[in-house]
Amino acid sequence: MLEINNLHVKLEDEDKVILRGVDLKIGAGEVHAIMGPNGSGKSTLSYVLSGRDGYEVTEGSATLEGQELLEMEPEERAAAGLFLAFQYPVEIPGVGNMTFLRTALNAQRKTRGEEELSAGDFLKLVRAKAKTLKIDAEMLKRPVNVGFSGGEKKRNEILQMAMLEPKMCILDETDSGLDVDAMKLVADGVNALRDAGRSFLVITHYQRLLDHIKPDVVHIMAAGRIIKSGGPELALEVENNGYADLLAEVAQ
Amino acid sequence: MNLPKAKQDALTARLAGLSFDARGWLGAARSEALARLGAMGLPGKRDEYWRYTDPTSLTTPEAPPAAAFDAGDETPVFDGIDRVKLVFTDGVFDADASDDLTLAGVEIERLAEAGAADIHWAQGLYGALEARGQTPVQRPLAALASAFASDGVLIRVTGRAAKPVSLIYRHVSETSDAILHHCVKLEPGAELTLLENGPAAARFTKVLEVEVGTGARFHHIRAQGRDHARRAATHVFARIGAGALFKSFTLTANGRLTRNDAVLELVGDDAVAHVAGASMGDGDFHHDDTVFITHEGERCESRQVFKKVLKNGAVGVFQGKILVKPGAQKTDGYQISQSLLLDGDSQFLAKPELEIYADDVKCSHGSTSGAIDDTALYYLRSRGVPLRQAQSLLVLAFLAEAIGEIEDEAIAEDIRSRLEGWLHRHAH
Ligand SMILES: Nc1ncnc2c1ncn2[C@@H]1O[C@H](COP(=O)(O)OP(=O)(O)OP(=O)(O)O)[C@@H](O)[C@H]1O
Ligand SMILES: [Mg+2]
Numbered sequence: 001m002l003e004i005n006n007l008h009v010k011l012e013d014e015d016k017v018i019l020r021g022v023d024l025k026i027g028a029g030e031v032h033a034i035m036g037p038n039g040s041g042k043s044t045l046s047y048v049l050s051g052r053d054g055y056e057v058t059e060g061s062a063t064l065e066g067q068e069l070l071e072m073e074p075e076e077r078a079a080a081g082l083f084l085a086f087q088y089p090v091e092i093p094g095v096g097n098m099t100f101l102r103t104a105l106n107a108q109r110k111t112r113g114e115e116e117l118s119a120g121d122f123l124k125l126v127r128a129k130a131k132t133l134k135i136d137a138e139m140l141k142r143p144v145n146v147g148f149s150g151g152e153k154k155r156n157e158i159l160q161m162a163m164l165e166p167k168m169c170i171l172d173e174t175d176s177g178l179d180v181d182a183m184k185l186v187a188d189g190v191n192a193l194r195d196a197g198r199s200f201l202v203i204t205h206y207q208r209l210l211d212h213i214k215p216d217v218v219h220i221m222a223a224g225r226i227i228k229s230g231g232p233e234l235a236l237e238v239e240n241n242g243y244a245d246l247l248a249e250v251a252q
Numbered sequence: 253m254n255l256p257k258a259k260q261d262a263l264t265a266r267l268a269g270l271s272f273d274a275r276g277w278l279g280a281a282r283s284e285a286l287a288r289l290g291a292m293g294l295p296g297k298r299d300e301y302w303r304y305t306d307p308t309s310l311t312t313p314e315a316p317p318a319a320a321f322d323a324g325d326e327t328p329v330f331d332g333i334d335r336v337k338l339v340f341t342d343g344v345f346d347a348d349a350s351d352d353l354t355l356a357g358v359e360i361e362r363l364a365e366a367g368a369a370d371i372h373w374a375q376g377l378y379g380a381l382e383a384r385g386q387t388p389v390q391r392p393l394a395a396l397a398s399a400f401a402s403d404g405v406l407i408r409v410t411g412r413a414a415k416p417v418s419l420i421y422r423h424v425s426e427t428s429d430a431i432l433h434h435c436v437k438l439e440p441g442a443e444l445t446l447l448e449n450g451p452a453a454a455r456f457t458k459v460l461e462v463e464v465g466t467g468a469r470f471h472h473i474r475a476q477g478r479d480h481a482r483r484a485a486t487h488v489f490a491r492i493g494a495g496a497l498f499k500s501f502t503l504t505a506n507g508r509l510t511r512n513d514a515v516l517e518l519v520g521d522d523a524v525a526h527v528a529g530a531s532m533g534d535g536d537f538h539h540d541d542t543v544f545i546t547h548e549g550e551r552c553e554s555r556q557v558f559k560k561v562l563k564n565g566a567v568g569v570f571q572g573k574i575l576v577k578p579g580a581q582k583t584d585g586y587q588i589s590q591s592l593l594l595d596g597d598s599q600f601l602a603k604p605e606l607e608i609y610a611d612d613v614k615c616s617h618g619s620t621s622g623a624i625d626d627t628a629l630y631y632l633r634s635r636g637v638p639l640r641q642a643q644s645l646l647v648l649a650f651l652a653e654a655i656g657e658i659e660d661e662a663i664a665e666d667i668r669s670r671l672e673g674w675l676h677r678h679a680h
Contacts, residue, residue: 050634051630051633051634052630052634053626053630073633073639074630074633074634075633075634075636075637075638075639075642077634078633078634078635078636079636083634083635084634086631089631090627090628090630090631092625092628092631092632092646092649093649094646094648094649094650094651094652094653095632095645095646095648095649099645100632100635100637100645103637103641103645104632104635104636104637105636107636107637107638107641108636111636111638143649160635164635164636
């Protein structure tokens with residue numbers, strides 16, 4: 001599904017290198033988790049994959065189902081099936097949540113040569129999905145993320161994901177800021193989407209989320225590199241011992 | 253007091269080609285306006301409220317030629333709205349294209365026919381609000397319109413108008429120089445929506461005087477036409493009585509030069525005045541909103557919401573003042589003027605002013621100028637919204653507060669579709 005080879009990234013405006021050779025391969029239907037200390041480059045990786053400005057790829061490649069991701073515009077990546085649930089979802093005053101969702105969904109369908117969804121069908125779909133995520137109709141009417149609580153913003157990200165049905169879902173700390181019940185809701189939302197044709201990359205600091213969304217592989221990222229990969233037990237190790245041992249291990 | 257020679261010469265030259273009609277009660281009002289104009293002279297570049305906008309092309313004897321524009325790729329503005337239409341072509345009333353001027357609760361007279369008739373209610377109104385509006389800031393082009401208007405409408409509203417009155421201004425001749433003057437009087441408790449649309453002429457000078465009686469409600473929505481080369485100097489003077497409401501919204505897309513003055517006086521207690529504008533310019537576009545709101549009554553509310561979208565060297569100007577007179581306690585005044593600069597060439601000049609002589613008031617004003625928010629743009633694109641469409645969504649979001657001042661949802665939707673059309677046509 002997603003294949004990242006030796007990815008090196010620096011900031012466009014500064015001589016600051018953030019990613020120093022990331023290698024990652026996620027097969028179809030797999031769930032991978034990335035953990036790692038603050039500032040290790042996890043969000044940067046997700047931004048570079050989704051096409052945010054301000055970063056320069058100096059080496060390496062990334063492909064989604066064989067298509068070169070890094071050459072595409074952000075909207076093309078989305079239409080190709082990539083989705084990023086933001087660590088900090090963006091507030092857009094003046095743009096209604098419904099308008100936003102419908103425009104996005106129909107734009108993707110159009111790009112893929114599918115028919116646009118009628119207003120009625122769209123409404124039915126969004127209401128059903130919102131209900132399972134306990135997002136009330138009032139929230140859907142408001143401008144995108146404006147005045148949403150931290151947890152509401154995260155649930156809104158998952159709602160977008162559920163509506164857009166991407167193939168490759170990257171979740172950047174979707175669990176932070178969520179209460180226990182909301183985390184369960186979000187995890188259920190993710191699990192409902194799991195299938196053989198869809199993959200997930202879950203960035204998190206906490207093992208707790210991974211109790212709900214069971215990963216196939218756990219990676220540890222530090223200083224712009226994946227320093228160790230393993231099974232779910234790796235997340236437990238981090239939870240219990242922190243990163244010190246792992247970092248020391250690599251330093252040897 | 254004599255005018256300086258240059259000002260006197262410019263005025264004489266401008267008036268040489270205009271015919272003055274001194275007949276009847278209207279003639280008397282026109283004579284007073286002419287005297288006001290004679291004392292002021294035409295606006296000059298050094299006048300305090302003309303520093304950002306060069307008035308020369310608005311004051312030359314001949315209108316600078318402007319080709320008529322064919323907006324046939326869109327349905328006419330307000331097409332779907334049921335209304336009573338009055339059509340003026342290059343400033344001349346077109347009876348064939350207009351509806352029958354009957355509307356329950358509303359009296360509609362043409363200015364060109366009013367001079368000979370005895371229209372008692374208009375006699376104290378014509379030119380009166382314009383005259384009041386000459387202090388403390390002079391507005392000579394308004395006095396010019398009062399003195400020389402070739403036509404206009406006089407509307408008296410005694411009840412709740414069943415549908416809007418719609419003034420349609422067609423522009424055909426490349427050299428037309430239209431001068432119109434309208435008066436609207438809303439009796440206590442009356443209600444009217446006035447629509448205006450179209451460029452009117454190569455050059456358009458206009459006054460609209462509105463007397464909003466106690467508890468009356470007046471809605472004004474206009475679209476100034478898509479002509480690129482036209483010029484316009486328009487004025488709204490309103491006096492708003494106790495518990496009354498005045499709301500005015502203007503859409504300006506294109507136009508070489510537009511100056512829209514709004515002079516609003518909240519004279520009764522608990523009155524409300526909102527004035528808003530959305531303007532969009534690409535290239536040779538200069539748009540100036542100059543607003544003066546006076547709070548006299550207690551507990552009155554005023555809002556000024558002006559948004560400008562500018563690209564390719566377009567220029568936006570906003571001069572807005574709130575004057576709170578002694579005794580106008582509990583005034584709630586709000587003013588926002590913002591521009592969205594779609595490139596580095598465009599310019600926004602803003603001059604917000606507050607002058608407050610009462611101690612228990614709440615007044616706020618803000619002015620910003622900025623580009624499209626990159627982060628929001630990226631967020632939209634990351635969800636699959638193509639660049640152009642994402643930009644368009646954000647521009648409409650920027651304009652939303654101004655459009656939100658239109659209460660009628662069907663009219664607001666019509667205006668919104670014009671903005672979308674413009675953005676679509678002007679997406680690089
Ligand atoms: N636009 C930027 N300008 C300056 N520094 C940046 C920028 N983007 C990222 N960085 C820096 O790059 C490093 C990696 O940041 P990134 O946000 O990717 O970390 P992270 O692993 O997601 O951290 P966290 O766990 O705290 O979310 C940090 O040192 C950060 O300050
Ligand atoms: Mg991060």
